[in-house]
Amino acid sequence: LAERTNLAGVRHILLVLSGKGGVGKSTLSTKLALALRSAGKKVGILDVDLCGPSIPRMLRVQDSAVHQCDSGWVPVFVGQDKAIALMSIGFLLERPDDAVVWRGPKKNALIKQFVTDVAWGDLDFLIVDTPPGTSDEHLSTVEALRPHQLLGAVLVTTPQ
Amino acid sequence: AEAAELRARLRAVRHTVLVLSGKGGVGKSTFSALLAHGLAADETKQVALLDIDICGPSIPKMMGLEGEQVHQSGSGWSPVYVEENLGVMSVGFLLSSPDDAVIWRGPKKNGLIKQFLRDVDWGEVDYLIVDTPPGTSDEHLSIVQYLSATHIDGAVIVTTPQEVSLQDVRKEINFCHKVKLPIIGVVENMSGFVCPKCKNESQIFPPTTGGAEKMCQNLNVSFLGKVPLDPQIGKSCDRGQSFLAEAPESPATLSYRNIIQRIQEYCEQRHLQEEKMM
Numbered sequence: 001l002a003e004r005t006n007l008a009g010v011r012h013i014l015l016v017l018s019g020k021g022g023v024g025k026s027t028l029s030t031k032l033a034l035a036l037r038s039a040g041k042k043v044g045i046l047d048v049d050l051c052g053p054s055i056p057r058m059l060r061v062q063d064s065a066v067h068q069c070d071s072g073w074v075p076v077f078v079g080q081d082k083a084i085a086l087m088s089i090g091f092l093l094e095r096p097d098d099a100v101v102w103r104g105p106k107k108n109a110l111i112k113q114f115v116t117d118v119a120w121g122d123l124d125f126l127i128v129d130t131p132p133g134t135s136d137e138h139l140s141t142v143e144a145l146r147p148h149q150l151l152g153a154v155l156v157t158t159p160q
Numbered sequence: 161a162e163a164a165e166l167r168a169r170l171r172a173v174r175h176t177v178l179v180l181s182g183k184g185g186v187g188k189s190t191f192s193a194l195l196a197h198g199l200a201a202d203e204t205k206q207v208a209l210l211d212i213d214i215c216g217p218s219i220p221k222m223m224g225l226e227g228e229q230v231h232q233s234g235s236g237w238s239p240v241y242v243e244e245n246l247g248v249m250s251v252g253f254l255l256s257s258p259d260d261a262v263i264w265r266g267p268k269k270n271g272l273i274k275q276f277l278r279d280v281d282w283g284e285v286d287y288l289i290v291d292t293p294p295g296t297s298d299e300h301l302s303i304v305q306y307l308s309a310t311h312i313d314g315a316v317i318v319t320t321p322q323e324v325s326l327q328d329v330r331k332e333i334n335f336c337h338k339v340k341l342p343i344i345g346v347v348e349n350m351s352g353f354v355c356p357k358c359k360n361e362s363q364i365f366p367p368t369t370g371g372a373e374k375m376c377q378n379l380n381v382s383f384l385g386k387v388p389l390d391p392q393i394g395k396s397c398d399r400g401q402s403f404l405a406e407a408p409e410s411p412a413t414l415s416y417r418n419i420i421q422r423i424q425e426y427c428e429q430r431h432l433q434e435e436k437m438m
Contacts (some may be wrong), residue, residue: 019216021184021294026324049230052182052328092297099182099296100333101338104266107297132184132262132294133215159183160394 006072009114009122012151015141021132023158029129032154033084041124044075046114047088048141049131050100050107056090065146066091072117087118093131102143105134111137163309165278167266169236170310172284173208177304177344178315179295183325184294184333187387188318189218190397191416192291195316196223196403198420200246207240210276211250212303214269216261220252224400228253236281249280258405266298273302277309288428294328296335304339313427314342316384319375320350321367326375333379344426345382348372348418353389354411364389384422387415422425 008014016029025047033043047055058160059078066075066087075085089100089110102110120126128145131137142150170176178191192209213220220226220240228240230253239247251262251272255392264272282288290307293299294296298300304312315336319329348371353362367374376383382420390412404413 021216022186022320023184035253051297053329054324054327057324057327081422091249096327097334098332099335099338101296101335103298103301103302108265133260135215136265136298139263139265160398 004016006119007126007145007148010120010126010148011124013126013128013145013148014151015128015130015153016156017130017138017153018132018156019134020157023156025132025156026028026058026129027034028129028154028156030055030058033125033127034079037079037081038124042083042122044085044120044123044126046118046126046128047086048092048111048114048128048137050089050110050137051131052101053088053090054097055086055088056131059084059086060085062090062096064091068069070118073119073122075118085120085123087114089114106138111140112144115141162274162278164323166274166306166309169278169280169282169287170307171425173282173288173310174259174286174431175289175425176307176310177291177423178290178292178302178307178312178313178341180315180332180336181294182296182328182335183319186318186320186325187347189213189222189291190393190403191316191318191347191404192289192296192395193219193222193350194402194404195420196248196287196289196357196415197404198275199287199424200243201281201404203245206284207246207287208288209246209248210280210281210426211248211274211290211291212273212299214251214272214290214295214299215253217250218397219250219291220250221258221400223248223399225253226258226400230254233281233397236279239282240281243248247282249276255329255420270297270302273299274306277306280389289315296331299341300335304341313340313430314344316344317346318347318380319346319370319372320365321363321371322365323369326369326372329372330375330379334383343381344423345384346372346376347384348386349387351386385415385419387419388412 064076340436
C-alpha cells in the first residue's frame with residue numbers, strides 16, 4: 001500500500017540506460033530534469049547507481065542529507081527553484097569517498113527501498129538514472145517499478 | 161578444496177595486475193589491452209589477459225578476436241591466442257551472438273569468474289592482467305577473494321581528469337585499502353588533446369579539481385602518468401588493432417609505454433623484495 005502511495009502521484013517514469021559506462025547517462029539525466037523543469041514540469045530524479053552516484057555533485061548537493069517523514073524518505077530538493085526532487089545513495093554515505101562495496105542482494109534491497117519508500121509527491125516525470133551494465137541494479141529497478149506504468153527507456157551511447 | 165584447486169591452477173602465474181576504476185568509460189579495457197600488448201612485445205614473456213566484465217566485455221573486440229570461440233581440452237578451457245605469448249579469456253567468447261545481453265545477478269557472475277580462474281589452462285604465465293567492469297561490487301569482491309589463492313602484485317586505477325570521475329576513483333582507492341589490495345598507481349586518460357594541425361592543446365575534460373595528479377598527492381598514492389586523447393586510440397580499439405603498433409609516433413604511445421614500463425618495474429621490484437625476504 002505504501003508503494004502505491006509513494007509513486008501514485010508520478011505521471012511518467014522514464015529510465016536512462018546504456019550498457020556502456022562513461023557515455024553521459026547521469027549528465028543527460030540531469031540536463032533532462034533541468035529542461036523539463038524549465039518547461040514548467042514537476043520533476044524527480046532517482047539515482048540508482050549505488051557504486052558511483054554522480055547526480056548529487058552534478059546538482060551541487062553532494063553535502064546534503066536526507067530525512068524521514070511518515071511516508072518514508074524525503075527527497076532532497078535541488079535546482080534553481082529547489083523544485084526538482086532527488087534521491088541518491090550519495091546522500092546516505094558518511095563520507096563521500098566511502099566505497100559502497102556491496103554484493104547484489106544488498107544492492108537489490110536498497111533499490112527496492114528507494115523505489116517504494118521515497119515520498120515523491122506529485123510529479124510529472126520521474127527520471128531514473130542507472131549504472132552501466134545489465135545486472136542487479138537494472139533487474140531490481142525494473143522489478144520494483146513493474147506495478148507502475150513505465151514511459152520507457154532512453155539509451156545513451158557515444159559513437160565508437 | 162576449492163581454494164586448493166585455484167592455488168594449483170594459478171601456481172604458474174608470476175605477476176597479477178588488476179585494472180580497476182570505479183568510473184565507467186575511462187579506458188580500463190583500452191589500457192588493459194595495451195598493457196597486454198606492451199608486455200607481450202617481449203617474446204620471452206607469457207602474457208594472459210582475463211576480461212571479467214561480464215555485462216560489457218570489450219576485450220574481444222579490442223584484441224581483434226570477435227567471433228572466436230573457447231575450446232575445451234583435457235587440461236581445461238583454452239584461452240584464445242592473439243600471439244603465441246598472449247592469451248585472452250572473456251565471456252565475450254562464450255556468447256552465441258555479440259549482441260546477446262548477459263543479464264545475470266551477482267552470484268551467477270561470481271560463478272563464471274571462478275570458472276575462468278579454475279578451468280582456464282593458462283599454462284606458465286609471467287603476467288596475468290585482469291580487466292574489470294566499473295564499480296565496487298560482486299566482480300571486484302570475487303576477483304580479490306579468488307585471487308587470494310595466488311598473490312596480486314597490485315591494482316592500476318584508471319581515471320579521466322574531471323571531478324565526476326575522480327569522485328568514483330577515490331571510492332575505488334578506498335575499496336583497495338579495505339580489501340588490502342596494493343595500488344601500483346593511477347593513470348589519467350583523456351588528459352588533454354593536441355590538435356595535429358595547429359598543435360594547440362585543449363583540455364576536453366578539464367581537471368576542475370586538479371586532476372588525478374592532485375588526487376594522488378592528497379591520497380598518497382603513486383601517479384603513473386597522463387595519456388593524451390588521440391582519436392587513433394578509439395579507432396584502433398574498434399578495429400581490434402594495437403594502438404601502440406598502429407601509431408608508434410603518437411605522444412599517447414610514448415605515455416602508455418612509460419606507464420607500462422613503470423608497472424613492469426614495480427612488479428619486478430616486488431618480486432626481488434619477496435625473494436630477499438625468503
